[in-house]
Amino acid sequence: MASSDTLQRRGLMLILSSPSGAGKTTISRMLLEHDGEIRLSVSATTRPIRPGEVDGRDYHFVTQAVFDRMVEEGEFLEWATVFGHSYGTPKAQVKAGIREGQDFLFDIDWQGTQQLYQKMETDVVRVFLLPPSIDELRRRLTGRGTDSAEVIAARMERARAEISHWDGYDYVVVNDDVQACFEKVCEILHAERMKRARQTGLIGFVRELMKD
Amino acid sequence: MASSDTLQRRGLMLILSSPSGAGKTTISRMLLEHDGEIRLSVSATTRPIRPGEVDGRDYHFVTQAVFDRMVEEGEFLEWATVFGHSYGTPKAQVKAGIREGQDFLFDIDWQGTQQLYQKMETDVVRVFLLPPSIDELRRRLTGRGTDSAEVIAARMERARAEISHWDGYDYVVVNDDVQACFEKVCEILHAERMKRARQTGLIGFVRELMKD
Numbered sequence: 228m229a230s231s232d233t234l235q236r237r238g239l240m241l242i243l244s245s246p247s248g249a250g251k252t253t254i255s256r257m258l259l260e261h262d263g264e265i266r267l268s269v270s271a272t273t274r275p276i277r278p279g280e281v282d283g284r285d286y287h288f289v290t291q292a293v294f295d296r297m298v299e300e301g302e303f304l305e306w307a308t309v310f311g312h313s314y315g316t317p318k319a320q321v322k323a324g325i326r327e328g329q330d331f332l333f334d335i336d337w338q339g340t341q342q343l344y345q346k347m348e349t350d351v352v353r354v355f356l357l358p359p360s361i362d363e364l365r366r367r368l369t370g371r372g373t374d375s376a377e378v379i380a381a382r383m384e385r386a387r388a389e390i391s392h393w394d395g396y397d398y399v400v401v402n403d404d405v406q407a408c409f410e411k412v413c414e415i416l417h418a419e420r421m422k423r424a425r426q427t428g429l430i431g432f433v434r435e436l437m438k439d
Numbered sequence: 440m441a442s443s444d445t446l447q448r449r450g451l452m453l454i455l456s457s458p459s460g461a462g463k464t465t466i467s468r469m470l471l472e473h474d475g476e477i478r479l480s481v482s483a484t485t486r487p488i489r490p491g492e493v494d495g496r497d498y499h500f501v502t503q504a505v506f507d508r509m510v511e512e513g514e515f516l517e518w519a520t521v522f523g524h525s526y527g528t529p530k531a532q533v534k535a536g537i538r539e540g541q542d543f544l545f546d547i548d549w550q551g552t553q554q555l556y557q558k559m560e561t562d563v564v565r566v567f568l569l570p571p572s573i574d575e576l577r578r579r580l581t582g583r584g585t586d587s588a589e590v591i592a593a594r595m596e597r598a599r600a601e602i603s604h605w606d607g608y609d610y611v612v613v614n615d616d617v618q619a620c621f622e623k624v625c626e627i628l629h630a631e632r633m634k635r636a637r638q639t640g641l642i643g644f645v646r647e648l649m650k651d
Contacts, residue, residue, distance in 0.1 A: 229571050230615045355635070359441050361648050390648055399635045401644075403442045411633060418630035421623060423567070423611045432613075433605055436573050 235428030246386035305342035447640030458598035
């Protein structure tokens with residue numbers, strides 16, 4: 228007897244993008260906590276290791292020279308430089324995991340999404356989270372009320388710049404309630420796992436059904 | 440405040456196919472009972488009306504001459520002749536419904552699926568249900584044990600012929616448990632509703648988010 232949950236399948240890459248303040252970090256944390264089949268890929272970075280971090284678990288900590296060589300040799304699925312430090316997703320780790328049915332979660336912006344999509348098109352599932360209203364977004368970005376009007380305006384500007392790329396995603400979920408939004412993202416993840424093209428075990432299973 | 444459930448969206452056409460004995464009829468009935476946004480399209484047919492049936496509710500009962508004219512004028516999304524009677528899905532009804540956000544369920548075989556897909560590609564979601572094993576399929580097709588070995592063998596042959604087309608579907612679900620299978624089909628339906636391309640209301644919603 229077979230079940231959709233036990234047949235061998237190819238893993239997928241779930242990309243969650245959203246403007247800051249739309250709940251991406253919370254939803255990502257909930258997914259990693261509650262779904263046993265998805266995990267973060269371990270990025271390589273040039274930023275210094277911080278107390279409590281473990282090399283190879285939190286990041287692969289590398290020198291700029293090593294990072295540059297990896298970029299040159301095409302070893303990254305996507306990479307970016309933020310505040311002077313470089314971060315990248317090593318290709319080999321993700322490709323090997325996907326072959327074995329491991330799903331990976333990516334909490335990245337639209338530019339990283341484009342890089343991943345160009346390289347791994349059929350393995351990528353792109354989900355964009357939107358805030359329920361502009362007032363709610365402003366409320367979430369205002370924080371504890373200790374920031375200046377300029378700082379908040381700059382955050383709103385960045386959020387809007389990110390939102391303007393919503394149409395480069397496969398799915399869009401409006402996050403008006405964290406639990407409901409989480410359940411919707413889970414439904415997308417579960418449905419995508421049932422895509423015929425990912426269920427590599429079906430070929431052998433159907434062969435069994437056809438022989439007598 | 441917007442929510443993913445209240446934004447205007449384009450409807451979809453959910454196709455459920457399976458060999459006889461894999462649970463398609465049961466799952467279809469459960470969907471129609473529990474999901475308020477999906478319904479069957481009303482087919483046109485040349486077969487005589489039966490007691491209790493209502494013209495325009497159960498079927499559009501038409502003469503063979505009318506049916507043939509509809510075929511000629513391309514008014515069907517798909518049609519077929521079974522045991523001397525013709526059945527077809529009128530295009531106008533489905534197209535109008537989809538524009539207004541109505542989902543339609545189609546309980547059809549792989550040939551009907553191909554016809555629908557050719558005409559309405561982006562609106563179609565194709566789901567194939569498989570039995571959990573060949574023994575379980577045989578058990579379900581054996582019925583109450585009153586049928587001859589020949590009748591059962593012919594049913595198995597038809598089931599296998601249908602199964603051989605499993606790879607023309609977007610999703611495959613193994614039906615090893617009716618409730619679990621129903622929930623999986625619901626997850627596929629819910630996820631497909633969240634596809635960016637179907638959420639026509641997002642364009643106006645994002646415009647609101649972008650203006651200050």
